[in-house]
Amino acid sequence: MNQGWRFDTIAVHAAQKPDEKTGAISQSIVPAVAYAFPDTETAAAVVSGSKEGTYYGRYGNPTTRTLEQKIAQLECGEDSIGLSSGMAAISSALLAFLQHGDHVVVTRDVYGGTYNFITLLAPRFGITYDFVDCTDADIVRAAIKENTKAIYVETPSNPKLTILDLPMVASVAKECNLPLIVDNTFMTPYLQQPLELGADVVVHSATKYLNGHGDVLAGFVVGKREVIDFIRKRIAGDLGQNLNAWESFLILRGLKTLGMRVRTHCDNAMKVAAYLNTHPQVAAVYYPGLATHPQHELAKKQMRGMGGIVSFEIKGGLEMGKAFINRLQLAMISFSLGDPETLVQHPASMTHFSIPKHERQLFGISDGLIRLSVGLEDSADIISDLEQALLMIDTTLSERAR
Ligand SMILES: Cc1ncc(COP(=O)(O)O)c(C=O)c1O
Numbered sequence: 541m542n543q544g545w546r547f548d549t550i551a552v553h554a555a556q557k558p559d560e561k562t563g564a565i566s567q568s569i570v571p572a573v574a575y576a577f578p579d580t581e582t583a584a585a586v587v588s589g590s591k592e593g594t595y596y597g598r599y600g601n602p603t604t605r606t607l608e609q610k611i612a613q614l615e616c617g618e619d620s621i622g623l624s625s626g627m628a629a630i631s632s633a634l635l636a637f638l639q640h641g642d643h644v645v646v647t648r649d650v651y652g653g654t655y656n657f658i659t660l661l662a663p664r665f666g667i668t669y670d671f672v673d674c675t676d677a678d679i680v681r682a683a684i685k686e687n688t689k690a691i692y693v694e695t696p697s698n699p700k701l702t703i704l705d706l707p708m709v710a711s712v713a714k715e716c717n718l719p720l721i722v723d724n725t726f727m728t729p730y731l732q733q734p735l736e737l738g739a740d741v742v743v744h745s746a747t748k749y750l751n752g753h754g755d756v757l758a759g760f761v762v763g764k765r766e767v768i769d770f771i772r773k774r775i776a777g778d779l780g781q782n783l784n785a786w787e788s789f790l791i792l793r794g795l796k797t798l799g800m801r802v803r804t805h806c807d808n809a810m811k812v813a814a815y816l817n818t819h820p821q822v823a824a825v826y827y828p829g830l831a832t833h834p835q836h837e838l839a840k841k842q843m844r845g846m847g848g849i850v851s852f853e854i855k856g857g858l859e860m861g862k863a864f865i866n867r868l869q870l871a872m873i874s875f876s877l878g879d880p881e882t883l884v885q886h887p888a889s890m891t892h893f894s895i896p897k898h899e900r901q902l903f904g905i906s907d908g909l910i911r912l913s914v915g916l917e918d919s920a921d922i923i924s925d926l927e928q929a930l931l932m933i934d935t936t937l938s939e940r941a942r
Contacts, residue, residue: 555609573597603785617762622783626745629759640666649903694723703835710738748878805848870925877913
């Protein structure tokens with residue numbers, strides 16, 4: 541029925557139709573954990589997967605299933621699984637391919653939670669890793685060992701917004717017969733579809749743009765049906781990482797406006813980045829939409845828009861950076877991103893605090909770096925807020941110079 545539908549139409553309609561009994565257009569929330577079967581043969585068929593159905597809440601839920609089907613269509617994947625957080629999705633996807641004795645190649649500047657999982661938890665299960673610069677095919681190739689079983693990347697990266705050439709990394713992965721896993725949280729499928737660019741698995745923190753309202757923690761893994769089935773049965777199901785019906789309903793509701801929201805996030809972020817880029821108190825701006833971004837051309841080729849995250853450094857380093865953040869009135873100091881509200885954070889002391897300082901610096905995360913998740917407010921109001929805080933920096937630094 542949806543052959544040829546465009547993104548915004550898929551986001552509204554895919555996998556959903558009015559409830560057969562009541563005609564309700566809005567998705568029904570099914571909180572049931574247990575499901576009854578007419579006979580033992582049907583129960584066995586559903587458990588084995590030969591018949592579509594739900595048998596126990598830890599392995600699936602009808603409301604969540606609707607959402608999983610919609611996410612799979614939005615990402616152009618065969619299937620998807622909804623999980624209790626982005627980290628549940630990332631850890632499950634990695635554990636689907638890695639076991640004791642295996643090695644994983646990971647791009648350098650990943651989300652702090654991913655870094656923790658790879659460096660602290662995975663080694664307890666005998667998994668080793670190397671963080672490498674995945675902007676260079678030869679470096680990726682050189683990092684692959686005999687026991688490497690997956691390549692894991694994030695693009696644009698958090699928080700430096702480094703862009704990786706996904707078809708290039710995918711071709712190295714294919715050469716070496718390895719699955720490529722991509723965290724697409726910053727982009728959403730509206731801006732970038734990694735499976736179409738050669739990746740094998742996509743992971744999401746749906747806590748961010750997919751839900752988009754800051755009131756749900758959730759994650760998704762999208763990929764081939766056998767990978768998703770394995771995660772459902774052998775990893776997430778056994779670890780108890782399921783996503784519940786109420787939160788699935790909220791994400792289904794949020795997804796209907798995904799395209800609209802992301803377009804506004806992108807427009808606002810571009811205006812904010814352009815403003816910061818010319819401000820005398822700003823030392824550097826990292827935003828792929830700026831012509832000065834080193835991978836601007838690549839970003840234009842692989843992304844439909846540049847996203848809502850702008851990172852920057854202001855003059856005066858850590859001290860002035862913190863003073864600037866504390867001065868903001870509209871932007872809220874927060875760990876999250878992708879919400880309607882503009883959110884600001886200081887990676888070195890917040891999201892990336894767990895990464896040792898020397899490694900943070902290797903990843904390009906300086907102590908003065910600030911990450912802004914540009915919200916859906918009027919862009920003029922967001923810029924006025926930045927302006928009044930930058931004015932304070934201006935005054936402080938010129939008083940010191942006197
Ligand atoms: C890029 C990225 N991936 C994954 C996560 C983890 O998501 P969650 O908090 O839903 O577990 C985050 C969280 O900020 C993130 O920024």
